[in-house]
Amino acid sequence: MFNPGGVWLALLALPVSALAVWLFSRGRAARLALDHPNVRSLHTTPVPRTGGLGMIAGIAASWFAAGVHLPIPLSVGAALLAVLSFADDRHNLPTSLRFLAHAAAATWLVTTLGTNWSTWLWPLAVLFIVWMTNLYNFMDGSDGLAGGMALFGFGTYALAALLQGHPDLALAGGVIALAALGFLLFNFPPARVFMGDAGSIPLGFLAAGLGLLGMVRGSWPAWFPVLVFAPFVLDASITLVRRGLRGEKVWHAHKEHYYQRLIRMGWSHRKTALAEYVVMGGGSSIALLGLFVPASMAMGIAALWGAVLIALMRLVDKRWREFQVNQAAHPPD
Template sequence: MILPIAASTFAGAFYFSARLVSAAAPLRLLDRPNTRSLHQQPIPRTGGLALLAGMAIGMLLMTLTTIALPVWTIGFILAGLTPLIWVSFLDDYRGVAARWRILIHSLGAVSLLAAGLAPDRFELPGLSAPLPLEVSIVLTWLFVVWMINLYNFMDGMDGFAGGMAVVGFLALAALGWADAGFALFCVIVAAASAGFLTHNFPPARIFLGDTGSTALGFLAAACSLWGDRAGLFPLWAALLVFSPFIVDATVTLARRLLRGEKVWEAHRSHCYQRLVLLGWGHRRTVLVEYALMLACAGSAIWAVRQSSGGQLALAILWLSIYSILIWGVGWLERRQATLSTA
């Protein structure tokens, strides 16, 4: 049943993306180039609606299967997702004050807490300890709100956010394959993202907009917590899967804070943005990022079946790799600056 539902979801997202790309589309919200943009021409930013429409088709078909579905969990996830979609669409349409956006993001976190998805243990490769309820609630709120926002921050390059969603949610499905309901939910998100990605791969003809990027960030957080609490995989495995986004966004935020910059202002300081500006272009940069995503996803799937020693060694390896990659982007910038002044 999974393949027909995935195919229908993909087809729905593909169809609605194509309709919204058209100049004759009933809804035309354009993303116009600004100081943060990496594109030169106005592009429709309604792709998130197409992705969500594809997801809706998949969710409806999911209810017709004989697969046992965790209705309680899915209900709370959708309850948190719905107001997020509305406020993000309004933000795409006319702008919404940051305080109202954060309030809705926080309500999304509350919905996941109400579903009982807050982790009860702090786990890292080779380390596991009980997590007090109060600490778990605060960390869950921070995690959900940060995932929503970082996914929005990272949606600045053709094919990037959609590609992360396809790889990320397929990896979560593989990690949680023992639970057919969980796996199907993740496959639906991945299939809808793939349908959208066909129109977003460089050169993009449509963007996710805040509607799509915040929804994917929320769903990434929700499915990561869900898989952890269901005992399907440890939370750190999901963090490794989405680490291409998490590391870039978190390190960039920390560096901007240390430099005393106004972190709420638009910028082009993310590693992927800096590579595009170095002349790599969207296609080359996103293909390199895809390779990184696949490596992270593959190693996470491999690691959950290894001993704690193997998992710890993998964690050290990825810390080293990311340190080298971040340093490497800076080295490329310094090298180009030296060549341009020579």
């Protein structure tokens, strides 16, 4: 049963998350997981990657206080992935163990949500969750980017669920968006803390899980979550496919994502983040519009937006090739 008073308690996500992120970014807590610069980094000084712990703490506390009721595999699965991912931040766990945990959490959730699904939908849904869980992690390399995606993406979930008459789902998404805003107070350029896997992995799981939950409950069609998070889904997916076709180990860190290329070509972290926010805002607006027009028109709008995103990525590809040629002709001293 929805509790209207929970809305006010949900607002605590912002200050609780901000306070927790601040605490985890200082002193001994910050040293629990430091992101030291290397050849693949976009920063030049060590930065704590403990901010995700504070953000997840803010989400959990606010969900509890506001009485948010979600399927146990979704909330508990996200919590368990946060614990495992924090261990990975500290000790670099084997890739096989991480993927096994992601697949197990996804399978647990799909088993709960997909009781009436066709057999072929089960593996597709599991793959979708595992894919989104890992793709989100790839965006935590630039100041303000992963937190901004959470703010726009889960905020759009919340607004869509509210408009469709599902206040519990709206409350769940709204809490995550507010917690992300609390994190952004310390992560917006210049970043003083990053999420780390402890934050980005659970967020990716929740992005997919809430997306599927909204679909099952009739809040939105299947294309809606993909369109909402399309900028990072396309960036990460196309980059990984290209690396795979070249025979590279796709799970290894690198600096070939589109946002990374922009920064390497001279864009500031702030300019890159703001540009991504514009794209995320555009995609969110189009996704919300698609909920209130005929299905055929919605699919046409989604296809058009996808074409716009592809065109922007091709433009970055072109500028990147020109940049590489210029670098080869005029190498730095």
